[in-house]
Amino acid sequence: MDKEYGRLLYNYLLKTGMAEGLATYLNLILLLLGVLVVVLILDLLIWKTLRAISVRVARKSKNNFDNFLVTHRVPRYVAHIVPFVIFLEFIPVAFVDFPYAQGIALKTTKIFFVLLILLIFRKFFKSVNGYLKTRPRFKDKPIDSYVQVFMIFAWIIGILTIFAIVTETTVWKFFTALGAASAVILLIFKDSILGLVASIQVTINDMVRIGDWITFEKYGADGDVIEISLATVKVQNFDMTITTIPTYALISDSFKNWRGMQVSGGRRIKRSLLIRQKSIRFLTPAEIESLKKIHLVEAYITSRNDQINSYNEANQINKDLLVNGRNMTNFGLFRKYVSNYLENHSAINKKMTLMVRQLQPTPQGIPLEIYAFSSDKRWENYEYVLADIFDHLLAALPYFSLELFEYPVSKNVVDFSDDTLNA
Incomplete structure (x- = not known):
């Protein structure tokens, strides 16, 4: 025809x-x-x-x-x-x-x-x-990765079809030959295969989304994810530079994703004051009466002092020495002051963990750690809240006769020259 x-x-x-x-x-x-x-x-x-x-x-x-x-x-x-x-x-x-x-x-x-x-x-x-x-x-989903995966499969099918057209053979015969050369192919396309597998794992496990703030110290990345593709992840750092990370690095190396903080009710505050050990001591009755003027601990001092006096009187404790019986310390009272201060601070989320704890003593002093959460998670505001809290606490330390540890500076170092010794 x-x-x-x-x-x-x-x-x-x-x-x-x-x-x-x-x-x-x-x-x-x-x-x-x-x-x-x-x-x-x-x-x-x-x-x-x-x-x-x-x-x-x-x-x-x-x-x-x-x-x-x-x-x-x-x-x-x-x-x-x-x-x-x-x-x-x-x-x-x-x-x-x-x-x-x-x-x-x-x-x-x-x-x-x-x-x-x-x-x-x-x-x-x-x-x-x-x-x-x-x-x-x-x-916030890595749609680019999905599209690239689909297109890879489409191109594979297309290339196999073109191969079958040119050679006038079936696709199954091509797969048979491909199996014999699989080791060489895996070596040549190692990075592409790693990128494909990593992209699928990152997507399925929801490890990273567009817009997430991640910190990846190995690659110097600290900023927002702006693009997730099959081979790379682009991060816009806070200095507006762009860092490109291989996608497979997200499953082979450790990085920090701040999404949990961003979707939670607050951003964590975890910082310590190093208190000089020699400044910690028992409070005398006169000092206790003087510290009652501090509004945040007035009720606590009154209640606690009554409990301590009742215990000491009931057990006939000799209070000629402060170490006998039960007593209040300036460090313990300051810890209670910090706790009350944070509970009354408007920028602290009261529904999340709020704790003031004493850590193990160190050669630099005894750490008093503040563990709380700022209600405002924005970086600038968070830093302002953090600074505001510690400005106040540092200024409040002398009222409790406590000192902050710091290395001596030149004007505080005693000159042990020969003339001084001879004098």
Whole structure:
């Protein structure tokens, strides 16, 4: 049938007295020109139809997904499918007298058709990517990684299909040969495979999202994640520089994700005051009466002092020495003062852990650690709250006869020169 239709023009040219060889080539050229004109007209008509349908659907649609499809020209590329198929079916007719050229034309057209399908998939996934990024539910998800994974699988299938077209073999035979060379392929594409696996794990385990604040000391990253792709993660540091981290490093190395703090009710304050050990002592009755003037511990001192006096009197404790019986210390009273101060501080979240604790003594003094949470998690405000709290506590220390440890400076160092010793 192909020969009959393909030689209609050829037979006509022979009847006009044209040479057989010239008639053969002219028949091929005219048939190709004719089918190209038909295909181009059909492509234009289908595109016009799809565009009209797209406009009508867009007017009735409640979301803007169709806008992304039009922006990425998905309907325009879809319009090429039918003309491509028609051209593919017409090749045997046009090349009826050129079997070798017919095989090349068929393979070339099929390869371009596969590339067209891949291009449509790529444009479609880009449209899906752009649309999902406008949805609040997917705004912080690594959509780029999903799209890249889908496109990798699409390209693998496309390349295998092209290989099958060129070699005129089946895909299964290709997989058999691929298995024999798998070790070499794994070595060549090691980074790509690691990136693919890591990207899937990061996505499934929800380790990192776009917008998360992460700290990755190994790569000098400390800022917000702005992009997650198959191979890399981009972090915009707080100094506005960009750090690129390999995706597989997120599962092979340790990093800190501050998302837990950001979604919680507060940001942790964990800092210590190093109290000089020699400044810690028992309080005398006169000092206790004087410290009652401090509003935050007035009620505590009164209640606690009554309990201590009752105990000491009931047990006939000799109070000529302060160490006997039960007593209050300036350090213990200051610890209670700090606790009350934090409980009354407006910037501290009272629903989260609030603790003032004494840690193990060190050569630099006894650490008094404040463990609490700031209600405001914004970095600037958090630092302001932190500074405000410790400014007050440092200024309050002398009222309890406590000293902060610090290394001696030159003016406090005694000069043990020979003249001083001789004097």
